Structure formats: structure tokens, C-alpha cells
Amino acid sequence: MSKKPENHREDVAGRANVEDTPELLAYYNELDAMDAGALWTVANKIEPWEPKSTSIPVIWRYAGLREHVLRSVDLVTPEKAGRRVVYFNNPGRTDVAAAVGWLYSGLQVMNPGETASAHRHSATAVRFIIEGSGAYTVVDGHKMNLGANDFVLTPNGTWHEHGVAADGTPCIWQDGLDIPLMNALEANFYEVHPELQQAVGYEVDDMTKTWGNPGLLPSGDEWQKPYSPMYKYEWAPTYEALSRYASTTDGSPFDGVMMEYVNPVDGGSVTKTLGASMQMLRPGEHTKAHRHTGSYLYHVTKGSGHSIINGQRFDWKEHDIFCVPSWAWHEHANASDREDACLFCLNDLPVMRSLGIYREQAFGENGGHQPSSDALTSRKDK
Amino acid sequence: MSKKPENHREDVAGRANVEDTPELLAYYNELDAMDAGALWTVANKIEPWEPKSTSIPVIWRYAGLREHVLRSVDLVTPEKAGRRVVYFNNPGRTDVAAAVGWLYSGLQVMNPGETASAHRHSATAVRFIIEGSGAYTVVDGHKMNLGANDFVLTPNGTWHEHGVAADGTPCIWQDGLDIPLMNALEANFYEVHPELQQAVGYEVDDMTKTWGNPGLLPSGDEWQKPYSPMYKYEWAPTYEALSRYASTTDGSPFDGVMMEYVNPVDGGSVTKTLGASMQMLRPGEHTKAHRHTGSYLYHVTKGSGHSIINGQRFDWKEHDIFCVPSWAWHEHANASDREDACLFCLNDLPVMRSLGIYREQAFGENGGHQPSSDALTSRKDK
Amino acid sequence: MSKKPENHREDVAGRANVEDTPELLAYYNELDAMDAGALWTVANKIEPWEPKSTSIPVIWRYAGLREHVLRSVDLVTPEKAGRRVVYFNNPGRTDVAAAVGWLYSGLQVMNPGETASAHRHSATAVRFIIEGSGAYTVVDGHKMNLGANDFVLTPNGTWHEHGVAADGTPCIWQDGLDIPLMNALEANFYEVHPELQQAVGYEVDDMTKTWGNPGLLPSGDEWQKPYSPMYKYEWAPTYEALSRYASTTDGSPFDGVMMEYVNPVDGGSVTKTLGASMQMLRPGEHTKAHRHTGSYLYHVTKGSGHSIINGQRFDWKEHDIFCVPSWAWHEHANASDREDACLFCLNDLPVMRSLGIYREQAFGENGGHQPSSDALTSRKDK
Amino acid sequence: MSKKPENHREDVAGRANVEDTPELLAYYNELDAMDAGALWTVANKIEPWEPKSTSIPVIWRYAGLREHVLRSVDLVTPEKAGRRVVYFNNPGRTDVAAAVGWLYSGLQVMNPGETASAHRHSATAVRFIIEGSGAYTVVDGHKMNLGANDFVLTPNGTWHEHGVAADGTPCIWQDGLDIPLMNALEANFYEVHPELQQAVGYEVDDMTKTWGNPGLLPSGDEWQKPYSPMYKYEWAPTYEALSRYASTTDGSPFDGVMMEYVNPVDGGSVTKTLGASMQMLRPGEHTKAHRHTGSYLYHVTKGSGHSIINGQRFDWKEHDIFCVPSWAWHEHANASDREDACLFCLNDLPVMRSLGIYREQAFGENGGHQPSSDALTSRKDK
Ligand SMILES: [Fe+2]
Ligand SMILES: [Fe+2]
Ligand SMILES: [Fe+2]
Ligand SMILES: [Fe+2]
Ligand SMILES: [Fe+2]
Ligand SMILES: [Fe+2]
Numbered sequence A, B, C, D: 001m002s003k004k005p006e007n008h009r010e011d012v013a014g015r016a017n018v019e020d021t022p023e024l025l026a027y028y029n030e031l032d033a034m035d036a037g038a039l040w041t042v043a044n045k046i047e048p049w050e051p052k053s054t055s056i057p058v059i060w061r062y063a064g065l066r067e068h069v070l071r072s073v074d075l076v077t078p079e080k081a082g083r084r085v086v087y088f089n090n091p092g093r094t095d096v097a098a099a100v101g102w103l104y105s106g107l108q109v110m111n112p113g114e115t116a117s118a119h120r121h122s123a124t125a126v127r128f129i130i131e132g133s134g135a136y137t138v139v140d141g142h143k144m145n146l147g148a149n150d151f152v153l154t155p156n157g158t159w160h161e162h163g164v165a166a167d168g169t170p171c172i173w174q175d176g177l178d179i180p181l182m183n184a185l186e187a188n189f190y191e192v193h194p195e196l197q198q199a200v201g202y203e204v205d206d207m208t209k210t211w212g213n214p215g216l217l218p219s220g221d222e223w224q225k226p227y228s229p230m231y232k233y234e235w236a237p238t239y240e241a242l243s244r245y246a247s248t249t250d251g252s253p254f255d256g257v258m259m260e261y262v263n264p265v266d267g268g269s270v271t272k273t274l275g276a277s278m279q280m281l282r283p284g285e286h287t288k289a290h291r292h293t294g295s296y297l298y299h300v301t302k303g304s305g306h307s308i309i310n311g312q313r314f315d316w317k318e319h320d321i322f323c324v325p326s327w328a329w330h331e332h333a334n335a336s337d338r339e340d341a342c343l344f345c346l347n348d349l350p351v352m353r354s355l356g357i358y359r360e361q362a363f364g365e366n367g368g369h370q371p372s373s374d375a376l377t378s379r380k381d382k
């Protein structure tokens, strides 16, 4: 064995602190030859005191990316590209095509009259519409017409395809998937639809009309699948709900007025791996800082402001996308004293909850606010 | 022992069929003296082939009852009466003050400026508003303003009180409770609020605004109680939901377009014992007959039509109330070819489901329709 | 209307207290003709301050009943009687053939070589074996051999039949069913097996061997039915479990060392309506008094002692059966300073829990013990 | 950007197949500078047709490792090493100290009189005892004495420590943890007990005696934590359970007679992330091949035989440890015609199930058996 063996020592009671000796190094070599190692050389590394994410906070500015996304229409055909998507590469996670943690995301564009081929996979996908008219998605035979800020599900195992009506305009939306997680868990399957296109078997938007009603469910219709049947969550009723809730709640000190998109059948997360929320920062609101496990990808839905993430300030406006890695301190501020600002957030909270590993901590000092530099210092703006 | 002992014989293999003999009669007397009996004398009675409800189908006509309800305002004070309620007595269940099965129901009236004293009980209550303005209910400190056809919960154990604002009008609503069931199960407790009136601790209608939103729940607010936090289900969004659903479903052959009021936190029934639904009979719709276990009390919310229950026809119009006993055949017809009709239904389905005893059967003959007499033959109209 | 109308007045704020007047009596008559009534005349009756059971505490002594049970063998054939059972009649509940509350129970006898015909019903049944050898039960094709103090389930909807092997001895067991509850809920169906006898399709005792193992379940075998697949709970491992648990617990002040029979698939009650427990009173143990909702039927499995129920003392010994009605104070005492005593208890706790109406209270005075007369004063022994 | 961009083309309808052009390469460079990329260059890589594990099948032979484990006693003190563990390094996963997939495992040794310091972490741990007497584990104040083949839990967040009694012998056990998964999910916290040692607050082995009983749970003791309170699963009752079940089941064609260790409170997996099973290969049994998602680490508990994993044969005997990576074909054979063989298996099935990504496939050809070389060809034996 030529490579220098690792040894992560800490001088703390209960932690490994073994000095390398010739005898031990020889021993390590013997173990290595047996596909084994000495735990005390790596214990402090693999059992850290607290999580330190390999992802870094990043903001992707829609203003700059938009033209690149649109250029892809000229550069590649949908037939050859499959999908024309500019995806986000977190500088700390380039090995897995992730925007943050185990979340993949990108901006997809489609021209009027185009359709993508139908397929399905173990990865769960969501879509958040940015601009354009005429976009639609078909999920297991249910077609949905999509407008700006609509949130759409294509859960694990569902046949899905997208398109833009011939009389529409070029449409751009954000895709979010748990592809990196499914690959990491070695459970990702992919299948192309045998007929490349699926038949629409129901009224358009039937699932939202059937399942998206306040305090009412269709009688006798037992939905057994492990994800929400309400495939589309439209923006107008979402904003109205947020406004209604805002009129009667103090909100959270860390998140303002925040609602979670849920499966109406059981009140749980929309899928087993991806969750999502929409939050409103009221005029002038600046939340306190906290941190928690899980990976979070924000999409600025309305208004402008800034977030401070691990002490670094990120200014944002409509359709900018930024991430908060696991266990990173973060707080949000609305720039306006008159208008509310809204943040959509895609996350892996369902995984954190299912596995019992969600943990949260408030920032205790400085009145709950991180000290931060005034100027925007994000890597993208250097 | 002087009373003649029972003996329910059936000449069917596997059923009891023992003839009384002097020796056996003497034996029965001996058992009786020991607080015991011979099963074969009663087995066929206590193990019937199928349920036969002791309740009978009844319709209570609002037109006739309304004046009696209003008269109670002059006859008794709220202080002395507690509540001014005319309750429904099913002729087959007068021993337990039940409208059908184990469901209590009645019509309550309250004048402007009146308030009832706060109390709580193991019985779960719901309210369905009929007429008047200014009515309100307070449940565990949450105040709700009520309008026509709103549906309100005061679940098991919650402090509750009702009133009508001083600038309102006389208000009438239908109460529904599981009082008979709670008494039968010997689990009914009653408590008067120590201060006779409870403080309102929240914004008016906060619970509906917080929990009554389509596909969205407040983030981080974990509701653990065994009933819906959405105490009030308003009529306007309910009718809108029904209309949306109607636009995309074929409906049920037995119930038309039917939705169940649910607990948004888990998609289950609104309380552990009382459930409720609202159904729309589309213009010209006449459903097929079926029967199921459980007791059902309908309130005609909109339109007119008739129902056939165990072969007997009941014509109904707005605010009439009628019942369908357990395992009774029933079908519904909208009288109009132009307008929809809506039926609210209070039931004990949550009990049937929790105990695993819900059962359903379609009427197989005659195209799914019961043979019935043309004329209205209800007991109340003889 | 000839009968005198009820009027249950209470002079307490928040309770009904309306004097009968000629005008009101006339009003009541009018309401009565409309299948209606005035709530304030009955409100205090139907909304009691706390439950008052219609059942009374009773003990059925095995010594006296045993000979009557055995006599039934000579008096009736199984073909004519269906089942030879002497059932318990609670003096307060004779209308529904109940031992206590909504629980039916009786003692059944069967001679060697006899078999009962197979049938099924909505009522859930359990069996607790008292004496004899060769008894067996078949449940949905699974045959079980039964010995003294074994506990057996025949849940709602399962085909079942009993018998005694030709080389056995006369067998006596206690049946327990929720027949009264199923009838009250108007959900009881009964069916005779088309072939009067079902085929045994599995190894004898397969379900207990498959599901009755500590901390282990068959891999990949997903049991979806709403009751325990472990149809038989044998006495030997039950007593061993109780002894193991007793070696490490202080036990409950009210119940000594008590374990609940559970569905190993989900840890819940054995059926949706009937629950059961076995408890050990350690040598010299005298528990404190408490009361709770639900109906309880005890079977003395081992030892002797006494219970005090609502102030009345009941001395018991092996195979005596006694009941504790809902909300009745009770405490138990082991008569021996050397041997433990064991009480099997059949109850409707699953109903109380499902419907959210279980409530419990400790006896606060007199060191937790009810004042009681020294002598046995039970009705059966006067 | 100097590195050559990836481009994973496939000539299949619905898959990406875009040729690199100078224009596109320039475009990719521009995207890269914005922390972005073109999906079509990596789509086929990140959306594979089916999982291909990075782990490879490995067997770790106890005979060879045992002496190395024992040597660590002389090489390092427990104070300096924390724990003396030789851990398994899957050659495909050395970056994360994993035996297979996201599972860490190793062999730990402790001498009589030694104790490890108490600590807790988000990673869930289990232990499977191999040899020695006097070993014990303390979990949240509950002490357990451990013997060969006992299975012990120290779930996420519980304080735990190990030791060997002064009058014991050197003890070796296998540790299994989800450390790699907790790190990958960026949710791993570590804490040393403030007093380095925790107090024992209960009778020894109280949790197994309380919760490890067949079909019985302590009455009224509501366990709410998300893991099994039965911290120790002893070998004797486990083998007895397996034998009982074997006497009445045909077993699985793929796994012989297999039982899962479960949480007796809800019948679910023992922890939220790690599951475990014990299976018996009956004399002469050779199972059919199948594959499924999830990572599996086997410990030969009894007997000898071989497994064929992805066509490669691995002969095993007592205390050997081998792994089956996700979606790898595998089948097992008992070498003996007279004795049964038993395999303990640690896995991440709870994760697969919680996230809805468990999938299974039978090997369809060749009578269900993989073609394989006769000779042992494992990497370790070259
Ligand atoms: Fe897709
Ligand atoms: Fe946050
Ligand atoms: Fe009330
Ligand atoms: Fe119906
Ligand atoms: Fe029966
Ligand atoms: Fe009790």
C-alpha cells in the first residue's frame, strides 16, 4: 500500500487519539489487504460533532440564466436532447449533478408545439412554472394546464410527459428531482413509455378539481398510493391561502407565514422524498436565523429581498433560485415595506422526517441575527 | 319466575330449534335464578341473519316545525331551558331521544343578544346553520361567525357556547350529537364552564383560515387532537368544491356527486364518532338504490326532490330533515331538470369504520330501483 | 297523548329547569305529534354529569354453574341447540343478553366426538378454555388444539367451528362476544357455512407458531386484516411472560402486573371491538381502587382472593367470573401470601380507545381504598 | 475550463444523444462558469436504466480477521482508541468506510474489566455478539448482559456504552451502523456523555423481559419512541421461534425460513434506518436467485454453505460476514444435509420502505439459479 493512511486524531475524552507507529502502520497495511481498517484512524472523521455540508450556499440569478436557457432551443432539438435543461451545479457537489445536498434542479424550456416523450423513473420530480403560456404535463393519463407559479408533481413511478400547446409561447419552468438521492441509494430505475406518448384518459385538471378542495374529499374514493393525488397546486389559491392564514397568524420568527404543500388524503408531504412549502415575508419582515438538517432550494416567487446564509448575504428578486445546505444558518428579509415577498422552497424534509433525523436550532446570539458583511459576497458575483 | 321464557326457534341447520319441555322449562328457571340463561332459547334472536333497524324512516318538515321552534322563544327563557331546542324523536327510538340509530338531533333557536352558557361533554356535537344572521359559536376560545349552511364542529371534550350578536336576527340551526351513543356506551360526562362564559383568545374564524385551505397546511403546526381543527366548514367554498368536483366526475350511481367533510390534518373523518358529507344531485338525477350499515340524517340544503327509503317515498324541499336507518334501502331523486339539489348528511360512519363493521349492498333488481308507491306515504302525512 | 311527559329539572346554572305549565304541556303534546320533543324536558337526563352504568356488579360462581352446564349435555343435542351454552344475564341488562355492558358471555360444553357447524358473523368472539382435553377450534381453515387457560380469537367475519376430539373428555370453555354491541349498532350479520364444516387447510396451530414469537415476525408475510393473526394465545407462554415481566416491574398500583394480549402485527388490540388482558396479583397484593369507562368481565385464572366493586365485596376463586361495569370503582386482593393469583379480563377497551372515550380516575380518599362491608354481600349470596 | 466535459450519449428514443460541437462546447463552458450545466450531457448517466451498485460482493472470513482483532488489544488502549474495532472496507466504497452501500460494520473486541465511554449519535447502531462471556451494553440506563448471537440495538440518539465484566473473557462482536448514510444525509451529530459513564437505572435486561413476550405487551405502558424498546433480542428464543415457524411454513423460495426482528410495539422495523432478520436454510436447502434494492450484510450464525452473488460463489462458515449490494442477484445454499444453517442479515430495508423504493425481481431463467463458476472466485481468495 503506497498511499499514506488517514489518521484523524482529537485530544478529547471519548474520541480517538492514537499516534501512528511503525508497528501500527504495518498493522494498518495488513488490515487494508483484508478489505478492512482500524476504526480509530477514521472514527473522528466519520463521527463528526455535527454535520458539515459539502454543499455551499449558491444563488442562481434568473436574469443571467434565462438567455442561456432560451439559447438551448436553437442549439439542440428535443428529439436529440430528450429535454432542454440547464441544470444547477453546486460547486461542492459537482460529482452528483446536485443543486444542494441530494437535490437535482434545472431550468427547462419548451417551444410551442413541442412534446417530450413519456417515461417514468424511481426519481420523484416536481415542476415550478416560471413563464410562458400553453405548458402542460400529463401524469398517468391526467393532463394539467400550467401557469406561472403553479407547482406540479410527477411522483416516483408515474408515467409523465410535458409539452406546450401549439398556440402557446415558449415556456420555462424549474425542475426539481431527487435523482442524486435515488442514485446514491442505488434504487433508480428508468423506463421509456412503450408508445412514447401516453393517452389522456380524464378531464383536464381533474385531479386538482377532485382533491384540491378545502376540508373536503371525494366520498368513497380511496387513494392508496404513497403520494398526493392532487398533482397540480395552482398559484392563485395558494397565494389566497397564504393571505388568509397571514391574516390570523403571528407566523414563525424564522420563516414568516409559511405553509406546506400537502397530500390532502393524509395531510402528509406531497411525496415520500420531496417536500415543498410556500412562505410569505410580510412587508418589512426580517426573520431570525436558525438552522436545521435537510437541503433546501428556494425559488423567489414574488418580490425581492435578501437571505443571509452562514454569514453570507444573498440578494434576490423574482425567479432567482438559491440554496440553503444542511445545518447552515439562514435568515430571510423582505426588501419592501409595502409588498409581501414569497419564497417557494423545495426540500428533502420527508426524508429527514421518515428517518427520524430532522433537527433544528435557533441562533441564540445577537438578537437572533447572524453577523454578516453588508455587501453581496456570493461566489457568483466576484 | 312468572314471565314466560322466550324461545326463538328456526328450522334451519346450524340454528337453534329446541322445543320447550317441562324439564327444560324447569332448567331455565334454575338458570334464571343464577343470573344465567340457555343460549339456544335466544340465539336466533341475538344472532339475526342481517340487521333490522329499530329506527323507522321519518321526515321532519321544516315548514311545520319552524313555527314551533320560534314559539319556544316565548315559552321558555334560555336561562331556564339551557337551550331552546325542539328535538327529533324517531318513533322506533323514543327511549333514547334519537332521530335515527344513536344520533340525536334537533332545531335550536336563539334571539339576538342571547348567549348560552359554556360547557363541555363527551358527546360530540355538530351544527348546521339554517337561517338568521349574527350567530356565532366559540370552541375552546376560537370564535366563529356563522351563516346559512355552514357546518360547525364542537368535538368531544371541547368547551363550547353559542350566541347571536345583538344586531343579528333570530337564528335557527340544526344540532346533531352522538348523545345516545355516548350514553349507551356509558361514557358520557358533562361539565359546566367554571365561569359560564369562555374568553375568546384568537382572531375570529382563525381555525378555518388556518386549516381550511386546499392542499396546504400551516408549516410546523402539529395538531395532535383526535378531531379536525377546522371547526367551521363554510357553505360557499363547500358548494364551489362540489361544483368543481362535479365538473370532472361521473359521480356515484348511488349518491351523485358526494364529498365528505374531512379533518385536513389526516384526511379522516371530522370527529371520531360523527361524520358528515355534502352531495349534489345533478339536474334530473335519480340515483340507484343501495343500503349500508350506519345511521344517516339528511338535511336538504338546496333544491327539492324525493327519496325512497325501504320502498316508501319521501318528498323533500329545503331544510327538511329525514333519516335513513341502518341497512335500509334508499335512493334519491332531484325534482328539477334545471337546478342541482344538495343534501347534507350527518352520520356515524366513523364508528362503523373504526369498528370494522361498515357493509354495503347494491339493490340488484329492477334496474337498481326499488318498487315504490307513487304517493307520499310517510307516517307524518297520513 | 296519554302518558305523562318527562321533565328532569335541576337547579344548577347551565342546566334545564323549566316548570310544567298547562301551556307548555300543550306545546309538548303538539311536538309529540310531530315526532319531536322539547329538549329541556330531557336534557338533564340525556346529558348526565357522569356515566351511571345500567349493569350491576355480579359474580358467577363456577362451582354452582358447572353442574348446570354439564346437565345441558343430557338435555339438548348439539344439532338442535346449535351450541350448548349457559349464558350470563346481568340483572340490569336482561333485555340484551349481556354479562356486562355490551358484552355477551357464557359457558359452553361439548362432549368428545362432537362438532359444531361452521358459521360466521359480524360479532367477534373469543374463547377462554376452562377444562377438558381434546377441544379444538377451526378459524378460516386454521385448526388449533386447546388446553386450559388458552385464549382463542374468532374475529368478525371469520368462519369458525368448534369440536372435541373423539378421544378427549367433556370440555367447558367461556365464550365472550360483542353480540349486544353489534346488535345495538345494527350491524350484525350471520351466515351458516355452505358445507356446514370447513376444511382444515394448514398445519395445526400454524398461526400461533408463525405469529406468536417474541420480537420476530415472518419476513415478507403482510397481514392486512384488522385483527390478530395469532388466533391462539397459550397459557404456558402467557404465564411465563407475566412472570418475566413481574421480575422487573413494580406493576400498576391498580392492577398489579398486567399485560395486554395484542396483535403482534401492529401491537394493537387483538380485535377491533374486544380486548383482553391477563394480570397477576402478587402474593399478598391488594391494589388501590380506580374506575374507568368500558365494561370488564374477569375470569379467575389462578388462585383466590376478592374484589371490591362500588363498595361491595366479591370473593372469588378459580374459574369464577365477575364483572366491573363502566365507571365502577374497583380494587382487587390476592388471598394468598405465598401464591400469585391471575385474572383474565375481557373488555371493550378497543371501542373506548377507537372512539376516544376512555377515561380513568383514581380513588383519592382513604389511602386509595373503598370503604366496604366485611362480609360478602353480593346479590347471588344473599 | 480545462477538463473535458462529459457526454453520455445513447442511441435510444427518449434518451439524450447530442454530439459535441465547438458551439456546444463553448456553451457548456459558459454554463459551467455559472455553476450550471446542460442536462443532456449527463442525463443518461444520472438516469440509469437500473441501479448498478458501486459496492462489490465481498466476504470477510472470521478465521483470518479474528487474530487481527485480538491483536488490537495489545496495539491500542481503549482510552486512546475509543473503541478497538477492525472495520470492513468495501473495495468499491472506501471513501465512506462502508461494508456495503451506506452500512458501516466492524468487529470490536473488549477485554474483561474494560468499559467504553458513554456517548450518543444520530447514527443508529446494532451489535451482534460473536464470542466471549461477560459482555454488556447499557442503553439509556438499561443494562443488558450479552451472549453469543444476541442482537442488540442502540438507536439514534440513545446514550450507550459497552463493557465486559471483570470476571468475563475477551469478547468480540460485530458492530453495524448507518454512519455512512447519516453522513451522506448530513445529519450526523455526536455527543460524549457529560459524565463519561451513565448510571444503570433499571433491573438488568428489563426491556427484553418487558417487551420481548409473544403476543403480550405491558398494559398501559405507551412507548412513543421511533424504535423498538426491546433493546436485546436473545439467540435462544430467536432460534426457537425460527424452529417453530419452520415447522409450519414452506418458507420462501428465495430465503428459506426467514423472520424479521421487529419492534413489538408496532410490528415495524427495529429502527427507522436499520433492519435485521434471521433466516434458516433447512438441511440441503438451496434457494432460488432474486435481487432487490437495499444493501445487505450477512453474518453466518450457524452452519456452513455458500452464496452465489452476481454469478460469483462465496463459501461461508460460522461467523463469516459477506455482503449483497443493491440489485445484485443472490441465492444461498446450506452445505449440510443434516443440520440447518442460519444467516443473520443487517440491512437498510427500513429506508427502502420509508422512501417507497423497495423493488424485487426473481431470476427467471435456468430454473431460478444463476450460472456460476464452481470454484470460489472471490477477490479475497485469489
Ligand atoms: Fe422525468
Ligand atoms: Fe429554515
Ligand atoms: Fe353542548
Ligand atoms: Fe347511501
Ligand atoms: Fe360463532
Ligand atoms: Fe381497572
Ligand SMILES: [Fe+2]
Binding pocket: D119, D120, D121, D125, D160
Ligand atoms: Fe456509538
Ligand SMILES: [Fe+2]
Binding pocket: D254, D255, D290, D291, D292, D330
Ligand atoms: Fe434476498
